[in-house]
Amino acid sequence: QQQVKQSPQSLIVQKGGISIINCAYENTAFDYFPWYQQFPGKGPALLIAIRPDVSEKKEGRFTISFNKSAKQFSLHIMDSQPGDSATYFCAASGNTPLVFGKGTRLSVIA
Amino acid sequence: DAMVIQNPRYQVTQFGKPVTLSCSQTLNHNVMYWYQQKSSQAPKLLFHYYDKDFNNEADTPDNFQSRRPNTSFCFLDIRSPGLGDAAMYLCATSRDRAEDTQYFGPGTRLTVL
Numbered sequence: 469q470q471q472v473k474q475s476p477q478s479l480i481v482q483k484g485g486i487s488i489i490n491c492a493y494e495n496t497a498f499d500y501f502p503w504y505q506q507f508p509g510k511g512p513a514l515l516i517a518i519r520p521d522v523s524e525k526k527e528g529r530f531t532i533s534f535n536k537s538a539k540q541f542s543l544h545i546m547d548s549q550p551g552d553s554a555t556y557f558c559a560a561s562g563n564t565p566l567v568f569g570k571g572t573r574l575s576v577i578a
Numbered sequence: 579d580a581m582v583i584q585n586p587r588y589q590v591t592q593f594g595k596p597v598t599l600s601c602s603q604t605l606n607h608n609v610m611y612w613y614q615q616k617s618s619q620a621p622k623l624l625f626h627y628y629d630k631d632f633n634n635e636a637d638t639p640d641n642f643q644s645r646r647p648n649t650s651f652c653f654l655d656i657r658s659p660g661l662g663d664a665a666m667y668l669c670a671t672s673r674d675r676a677e678d679t680q681y682f683g684p685g686t687r688l689t690v691l
Contacts, residue, residue, distance in 0.1 A: 502679065502680075504682075509684075509685075509687075510684055510685070511582075511668050511670075511682030511683050511684050511685050512621065512668070512682045513682065514679055514680070514681070517679065557620055557621075563675070565611065565623050565626055565633075566623075566680060568620035568621055569620060570619070570620050571618070571619070571620050573618075
């Protein structure tokens with residue numbers, strides 16, 4: 469019940485396209501859902517986060533969509549750029565340390 | 579800039595030789611975490627401190643210990659490293675509650691020979 473399932477494992481997107489990464493959870497006590505971006509050899513960095521009182525949050529080209537009834541949330545990267553190539557982790561918590569998904573390796577090709 | 583600093587960035591040790599990794603933070607955050615991350619995997623939480631209160635994950639091997647002498651510093655001690663302990667070790671902090679935003683350091687890459 470503590471798991472966060474993330475898909476796909478890897479993703480290749482053309483420059484300018486939309487990248488979509490999905491996550492699902494089971495623990496209804498989770499109330500904080502961040503996305504982290506990690507470049508090779510670096511620590512993860514917070515990209516964007518959402519709480520269940522809203523269904524969508526947008527910051528620049530990055531949008532989180534949240535479906536509380538389905539217990540799913542997703543990251544959309546609009547106008548994907550080669551510099552977005554990284555590993556993305558979804559995570560969730562609810563008065564507990566973060567539970568991470570297994571990650572998605574995104575490659576944006578020109 | 580306020581940040582999470584890890585030293586060293588790269589550490590090479592021999593099988594069975596104790597090693598200590600350090601983390602410092604200028605954010606004045608109450609919570610500090612240690613994660614282990616192996617190649618192409620998610621970070622795995624080893625333990626965390628809420629102020630001085632130590633919280634060990636159930637599956638963290640006894641080989642891993644931690645110390646937090648003050649708010650700013652936290653250490654990870656690996657008493658007898660095995661080949662399977664080769665990984666990136668990440669330190670993170672959060673302001674207060676466990677689910678607040680976590681700020682990660684750059685990590686220490688540990689190699690075990």
